[in-house]
Amino acid sequence: MSFLSTSGAPMRAVYRPSCRIAALPVELLVNVFSQTRSPHKLMSLARVCRHWSSIVLSAPSLWTSITVSSHTKRQRLEAQIARSGAHPLSVKIVLSMLPNEYLDQLLATLLDAYLRVQSMHITVDEDGHEEEERLLLPEPIVSFLCRGRTWPSLRSFSVEYGDTWNWSASLLDIVAPQLVDINFSDVFVRDWTRMQLSVVLRSVYLEIDTTPATVLSALYACSNLEAFTLHNTMNTPDDLVNYCTPCPPLLPNLRHLDLHCAVIHTLSLFTLLSRSPRLTDISIHASDFEPAQFDHYELTIFWPNLQRISLRVNEAVPLLQPFLLALxxxxxxxxxxxxxxxxxxxxxxxxxxxxxxxxxxxxxxxxxxxxxxxxxxxxxxxxxxxxxxxxxxxxxxxxxxxxxxxxxxxxxxxxxxxxxxxxxxxxxxxxxxxVPTLTDIDLSDVLLSDQHVSRVLADIQALELRIRVQRRQSTSVYVGIKPDTREARATAKSEARRFTVQSILSTMVLMETFGISSRISDMELDVMLLVQFLCGLPAQLPVLREMVVYIWDQPADSEVERVYDSILESFGERHFKCPLLRNIDVTQSSGERPGDCVPSDETVRRFVSIFESTGDIVLNHEDELIPPSGSSDGNSSSSHGDDRESDDEESD
Known part of the structure; x- marks a missing residue:
């Protein structure tokens, strides 16, 4: 029954406690409502009916996600904190370039409940910041995070400032003994040991310009640490901590180690590695090591579970050698x-x-x-x-x-x-x-010799080919079966073996030697090589489905027209039999304006008529259809035109 065609009685039934939606358990509705934590959206849900209103306003867990930004009103923030009851809070603070005279009041309101803050994410809205110099942190934030305050419930702490704020003038200074996850980007810490990190810490991600030399000593106290990432590309004495205690505590649960530093202190690195017996993933990227000699260092450990190792250095040093002795x-x-x-x-x-x-x-x-x-x-x-x-x-x-x-x-x-x-x-x-199983060969436009081409093509007689002829007198051949539809191409990665031969002449020899012409399913051709290539093709192209003509280097309009005129003159009495051809595109361009140098509509239509297909050909990936060669003007194209007109009428 449609509500629009009846009286108001059925509508009133929706709001009665006996209606179906009201019969759902309150716990289930709370779970559904929790999919949004926006106070504005929660209030919209509360206005639907009294039943929903009572649930939304009486469920503290729905109000625990707090956002402080330039758009936040103090009264609404106070109301949300009150509605959250005694539940742990998840706080997001968005610093904006726009003036916000209420920031001090908002943070003061938030501090009334800081003992319940379990997760805190600080980020920045960079809209409006056009200056190259970084800005000083607002004083309310400095008081909030840089004065040694203790956060007893904080478990997840993320700070991402990008290029906007200058943290070097205001060092992070908090005490958070319950931290489980740390993610800092462009943040300077006053003293890592003052944070009182403990055994509950699991993950540390640091992306900073420099860091005090106490970070590693603080992490050695976190015996349950599982992942440590340090990306630090500034060349300073504190790039990687110089922590040379002969026998620091073990990190028995550390599995993922990622160090990307300008300079790595070699002894500190080997000390850290030697105290991490369960590593499964090691990634080290360094511009320099201090000292650079590895002869005096040995890893006194064995990693039975190591599966992935990535080493990147700018100088030829034997970094891999000591690792192989430990795995x-x-x-x-x-x-x-x-x-x-x-x-x-x-x-x-x-x-x-x-x-x-x-x-x-x-x-x-x-x-x-x-x-x-x-x-x-x-x-x-x-x-x-x-x-x-x-x-x-x-x-x-x-x-x-x-x-x-x-x-x-x-x-x-x-x-x-x-x-x-x-x-x-x-x-x-x-x-x-x-050759039979390979799906992707990328030889970076290397010119292959005949013996290499023979090997790559030897076992692909059953496959279809894509061929691309470029201006530099070279041809890239992609070998693989390409999905028939554009939708399938968007969802499935087609197989490809890409290689390059030397010239258009070599292309023709290649096509003749290996019978490529009859297996080409897709062609991508440079317009200035179009005449040479088409003249070398046989009349039968049984699996050709799509052809794209590229316009490279923006030739003059007259040059492009001359190319098409030559083709029309050469193929006045000759046609290509392409029963599966469905798409021809002549608008692709390497320039910034794809519409430049495109031939006239009449020239394009005459060019398309050279290719005889059993079905309609879509031109330039648009709705314009070219009927099969030999069909009457009133058949395929007119019927599609009627369909479009009827669709337009329905939309109107």
């Missing part, structure tokens, strides 16, 4: 080494290894191959600026049946200046590729 390399899942000298010999990795990333390192080819022999589950391999030693091409190189992603970056100067090593590295990676 079982066959248990590693993820290895990333950037800049560090590789140990000799390399350890043997095992079936657990899934990801191998090497950047700016030198490898002995034979040792590298031997270390990876057992890695049958390797999924991702990345070589970036990797120099490998010369190797005998007769050497047996393992392929990895589970490998899906392979990336090879030759952009660095040290690679380009050594063509022999360039060939060695490329040959090695291509030899490792399991």
């Amino acid at each position: 079982d390399a066959t248990l590693l899942h993820h290895i990333e080494v950037i800049g560090s000298l590789l140990p000799q010999p390399l350890p043997s990795f095992g079936p657990a290894l899934r990801v191998l990333k090497l950047n700016n390192v030198d490898c002995d080819t034979r040792e590298l191959v031997q270390s990876l022999v057992e890695c049958i589950n390797l999924h991702t391999i990345v070589f970036s600026s990797v120099l490998v030693s010369p190797w005998d091409r007769a050497m047996v190189v393992p392929t990895f049946p589970s490998l899906r992603v392979a990336e090879l970056d030759f952009s660095s100067i040290r690679i380009l200046m050594d063509p022999l090593n360039f060939d060695d590295t490329l040959d090695l990676l291509v030899a490792m590729l399991p």
